Amino acid sequence: xxxxxxxxxxxxQEIPLMKWIPCKERLPEREGWYIVTEWSPEERNWDxxxxxxxxxxxxxxxxxxxxxxxxxxMPMPEIYEEVNE
Numbered sequence: 001x002x003x004x005x006x007x008x009x010x011x012x013q014e015i016p017l018m019k020w021i022p023c024k025e026r027l028p029e030r031e032g033w034y035i036v037t038e039w040s041p042e043e044r045n046w047d048x049x050x051x052x053x054x055x056x057x058x059x060x061x062x063x064x065x066x067x068x069x070x071x072x073x074m075p076m077p078e079i080y081e082e083v084n085e
Contacts, residue, residue, distance in 0.1 A: 006075060020072040027060050028053040033076055038068035050076070 005014040010029060020037065028034060036051045051070060052063040062070045 015075065018074060018077075020074055022072045023070055028073065031055060034073045035076060036062065036065070036070045037072045038065055038070050040068045 007013075008015050031052070031054050033050055033052050036049060038047045038049060038051075039045075040047060047068065051065055051073075053060060053073075054063050055061075
């Protein structure tokens with residue numbers, strides 16, 4: 001099976017789903033929820049969670065990663081919708 005992708009209409013390119021994008025490489029261009037990998041220096045552990053990317057004072061930032069450092073992110077998958085037949 002081929003890797004699933006989404007089409008980024010703004011940048012006119014296919015983006016593979018479930019592929020980590022390092023924050024050093026690029027950050028989200030749109031506000032919204034993303035799956036992120038965080039490093040917590042206080043707890044000295046990794047975590048995979050969801051966080052909201054937002055723009056504040058012209059700068060992009062992760063909304064809920066106060067003590068943690070977001071290292072990589074990926075787009076959220078489409079929401080599951082059950083088909084009633």
